[in-house]
Amino acid sequence: MFLEQARKLDREDPLARFQDEFYLQPNTIYMDGNSLGLLSKRAEQSLLDSLEDWKENGIDGWTQGRQPWFYMSEIASELLAPLVGASPEEVIVTGSTTVNLHQLVATFYQPKGKRTKIVADELNFPSDIYALQSQLRIHGLNPEEQLVRVKSRDGRYLVEEDIIDAMTDEVALVVLPSILYRSGQILDMERLTAEAHRRGILIGFDGCHSVGAIPHSFSKWDVDFAFWCNYKHLNGGPGAVAGLYVNRKHFGVLPGLAGWFGSNKEKQFDMEHSFIPADSAGAFQIGTPHVLSLAPLLGSLDMFREAGIEQIRTKSLLLTNFLLELIDAELVGMGFTIGSPREEYVRGGHVGLEHKEAARICKALKENGIIPDFRAPNMIRLAPVPLYNSFEDVWNVIQMLKTIMEEKQYEKFTNERDVVA
Ligand SMILES: *Cc1c(COP(=O)(O)O)cnc(C)c1O
Numbered sequence: 001m002f003l004e005q006a007r008k009l010d011r012e013d014p015l016a017r018f019q020d021e022f023y024l025q026p027n028t029i030y031m032d033g034n035s036l037g038l039l040s041k042r043a044e045q046s047l048l049d050s051l052e053d054w055k056e057n058g059i060d061g062w063t064q065g066r067q068p069w070f071y072m073s074e075i076a077s078e079l080l081a082p083l084v085g086a087s088p089e090e091v092i093v094t095g096s097t098t099v100n101l102h103q104l105v106a107t108f109y110q111p112k113g114k115r116t117k118i119v120a121d122e123l124n125f126p127s128d129i130y131a132l133q134s135q136l137r138i139h140g141l142n143p144e145e146q147l148v149r150v151k152s153r154d155g156r157y158l159v160e161e162d163i164i165d166a167m168t169d170e171v172a173l174v175v176l177p178s179i180l181y182r183s184g185q186i187l188d189m190e191r192l193t194a195e196a197h198r199r200g201i202l203i204g205f206d207g208c209h210s211v212g213a214i215p216h217s218f219s220k221w222d223v224d225f226a227f228w229c230n231y232k233h234l235n236g237g238p239g240a241v242a243g244l245y246v247n248r249k250h251f252g253v254l255p256g257l258a259g260w261f262g263s264n265k266e267k268q269f270d271m272e273h274s275f276i277p278a279d280s281a282g283a284f285q286i287g288t289p290h291v292l293s294l295a296p297l298l299g300s301l302d303m304f305r306e307a308g309i310e311q312i313r314t315k316s317l318l319l320t321n322f323l324l325e326l327i328d329a330e331l332v333g334m335g336f337t338i339g340s341p342r343e344e345y346v347r348g349g350h351v352g353l354e355h356k357e358a359a360r361i362c363k364a365l366k367e368n369g370i371i372p373d374f375r376a377p378n379m380i381r382l383a384p385v386p387l388y389n390s391f392e393d394v395w396n397v398i399q400m401l402k403t404i405m406e407e408k409q410y411e412k413f414t415n416e417r418d419v420v421a
Helices: 002-011 016-021 041-064 069-084 097-108 126-138 160-165 189-198 291-307 309-330 358-367 391-406
Strands: 091-093 117-121 147-150 171-177 202-206 225-228 243-246 351-354 373-375 379-382
Touching: 002 309, 002 391, 016 291, 041 069, 041 291, 069 091, 069 243, 069 291, 097 126, 097 171, 097 202, 097 225, 097 243, 117 126, 126 147, 126 171, 160 189, 171 189, 189 202, 291 309, 309 351, 309 391, 358 373, 358 379, 358 391
Parallel strands: 117 147, 117 171, 171 202, 202 225
Antiparallel strands: 091 243, 225 243, 351 379, 373 379
């Protein structure tokens, strides 16, 4: 019955045609696109184009290639802007997630008088916390006192009221994830932004798990800044150059970490020692773009443009709804707990399944050709990706999980994580 339902959903899927554009391994179901998205033929082609440009043109590839490298960050930003709900000038593809966070905090964190604290949360990704701690230290402040980490009541989710309560008159800046990396909870960015601004606080979001998975309206919500990686849902390749957003009301603010690629492009090669920043988010670039880690993104973003983020979100919800339905029906009494929101409006692109044997269940899944990921201590994350996963994939994953549990296949493995989990 569920298999027929899956096949029907696949037949009616307007995005099904994109599956052939990806390199899918035979006998493998990839459910880890929220950690590293797969290679598509278009991304491969745009990388090959840049290699050809280098081969044929040497230095002139900067201005005369098929994809002139000097403008590549701005070209990628134009394609990205609709995915975050911004104008192209408010977005720039540059750096990495963590470097962009450093850049934005170095720019927008301006402790004054008793307003010195930064609010984050205790469920955030460690790199973000390390960056915030080190930025406080640069200002000579003690992170133990100045970094407020909003607590989770249950270890899975954040309650927006708790975050708002932390926005006191001692707070200068709030930095939060748009989607929590473990549970996949979506925070209400519009509401949190309004509450922060009402209290004279700036606010920025880490969009690593949301950009390419759900629509955003950063400009309409009046978010101050955001940053995200392009190798997860956006399939830009391992170490792909990342993205950042700066609200246009902040154009003209000097970047905390300045470099020549943040210059007004007309002036950059004047080689003057007085920095004239671009009148756009481009001002927050630092050095020469990593062209070969940027080129694949052009091809990949072209697919997002064609598919449309609303359509992607619609399919994503159908996929995770189906996944939840199957978990409820097929994995009863096997010790699993759903660690993700059931309500659509707060559910991101993946579902977290908790189990005390999660590490070894993941290993058993991998041995059977299913690629999930594991987040210590007890979470199996499953991300059915609209552009390359089918409803039948979801069905197969659950059947395999059921078999693994019934046959206790996981007992062959140790319940420890691998180095990269
Ligand atoms: C993936 C991820 C990162 C990774 O940062 P990099 O600088 O790209 O290594 C940071 N924050 C969050 C929330 C993430 O999900």
